[in-house]
Amino acid sequence: MTENYTDINAKTVDGWVADGWQWGVPLTHEAFLAAKNGDWEMVLTPTKPVPENWFLPDFHGKKVFGLAAGGGQQMPIFTALGADCTVLDYSPAQLASEEKVAARENYAINIIRGDMTKPLPFADESFDFIFHPVANCYVEEVKPIWRECYRILKPGGRMIAGLDNGVNYIVSEDEHRIVNSLPYNPLKQPELMAALDVADSGIQFSHTLDEQIRGQLQAGFSLLDLYEDTNGEGYLHELNIPSFWATSVVKNK
Template sequence: MDIVKHNSSAWDGYVDKKNRWTIPVSKQDLEQAKKGNWNIVLTPKKPVPHHWFPKLKGLKILGLASGGGQQCPVLATLGAHVTVFDNSEKQLLQDKTLSDQFNLNIKTVQGDMKDLSVFENQTFDLIFNPCSVLFVDNVLPVWKECFRVLKPNGILMTGLINPLSFQLDEERMSLIYKQPFSDLHSLPPDKLEALKNNNEALVFGHSLSDQISGQLEAGFNLTHMYEDDWGGEQKLDAYFPAFIATRAVKPQL
């Protein structure tokens, strides 16, 4: 099946349903950002440390699979030149609406995050990629494309998910799926059909090797990381943090 097309439709549906990851920031949030009071996330709860960011004014930023009007309008308010790239037209519309309303000059581009060919080599200073690589079947091309479109000394910030999260039965907290997990290949046919019929986004539990070592193999140097969880919203929070945020840099050539 066409994963890109299916997940695009699913996320358009999540916007209609007002999923938590589709609700844009408020006017008050942007006003506070102008005063220096701001935080954005790569993972559900922990804000990205401000020292991870260089000076934002004038910085060329790519919000990769970062539609929804939650992070990129804040970065644009802080003076960055922001382009949002996302698979969902309606998620991009959330950013465009705020951009038009507050004159943020955010550019929006729809596409598959594995293919950034619309952008030239060495276009951006920073890529901000909140948890979204779980929606692509192969994460390695994402890292290669990020490396290509970043300038030397450019920064990649990304949110990752511990693949163990996908392998557990959340009710019994027992392992039931082998790694690598894939909705397409791991689930029983009836469960997969139910996801399709309900227009739910399909996910892939990439190995830590592909998620972290994959960045290194693409050429990045890892500089920082932290772990995060659902803030007590999920049972697995009692056992391990499901999320990892990483900061990596493209070396000076």
Template sequence: MDILNQNSMAWDKKVEDGVTYTMPVSKEIIEKSKNGEVEIYLTTTKRVPRHWFPESLHGLKVLCLASGGGQQGPVLAAAGADVTVVDLSEKQLEQDRKVAKRDGLKLTTIQGSMLDLHFLADETFDMIVHPVSNVFVDVILPVWQEAYRVLKNNGVLIAGITNPLLYIFDEEEEDKGNLVVRHKIPYSDLEVLSDEKLAEYRATKRALEFGHTLEDQIQGQIDAGFVITGFYEDDFGGRRMLDNYIKTFIATRAVKIKEF
């Protein structure tokens, strides 16, 4: 199965279905951002700390990577940043354009994959904002490598990632109130799901997911040339049984360092 094509269609469908992560921010949040109160999320419930950004965002060149949906991009543009949004889903990008038109914002949208940013020049951006999204690609080391390439020296990457522990449990059993260990990490829908189930995913335009190791998530950034300077955890806000036991999301702040 073509992973990128499948997940592009899946996120288009999520927009059509009005899924939470495709819903644009309100005019009120945009107005707050125009007044200096920057409110974005990389994970589910915790706001990104304000000190992860420079005091002023005016003129800051920001890449919102795999970050369509009318959320992070418009907020940062309202704060004065020069924003480019890259996303696999055209309908997710439409959400950004709608907010920009509604609130008089300027931003650039590009349909493309986080795995290959060939359409962006080296050392272009001051900051990359990358919310939880790399569970929708089967490899993530190229994501960190491309992020490093397009960032300026001392540029900042803030990223939301999924704790792979989420994927070891049988989701259907969890919905019944049972935590049953079923899968190994790294996890891949393509390896676990039957041919019949994959055919169902294709027909219903459901997203394929992948659970990456913490080594690839954290050491992968370091190997690409980043230094981790910030970290926090988050969960589903009580919507999953696992929230009673462990945080299932992580956010990192990393800086591109050319030489130590």
């Protein structure tokens, strides 16, 4: 492969956004005003709202980092709650949505195009809170990301993350048959790469509980809470088979 897989994935996401991808539709003006009045919720995974106690009691003046969280959906809410927000994403289209909402609502936000497989461009202990929706399925190695998140959080800072548990990668397109083994890694399995339509799905990777949740613990975090979620649609959802985790962790003081 001559082009880096993360560059390919950025182009894939740009295409999804152009086609009206649900995770690329910016927050409306009405929803922004509602958030300023205390009426808001967020998701890290397809269907379940994040529990209220996963958030900080007060975001006024807090430094919030959206990791691979472009799209103009969550950062506007954090801004409406009084936070000083920074968002990093590798999709130009997702960052354009952030710029669009910020311009419309007349607020400042630090918008960075960056590849989360690289060291994060921030000093140690820069943030109070990290919001990381389901996105690390688009990168091969996740443990370095957890170490970087730990580094840039202040003592006592929190991170909440949405995580794919790998089930989606073992089933057929209609989700009725098991067709793949784990780990799912097209970079190391030529037969998978040959069958991929990267414009449709990008280059994705399964990750284990060891990599995702244990990886956060090994980075130094303490686990506060977690839950599971489904795809929100499809056969696995109909059978109530979880395909995602969400975690809330803290960097101990």
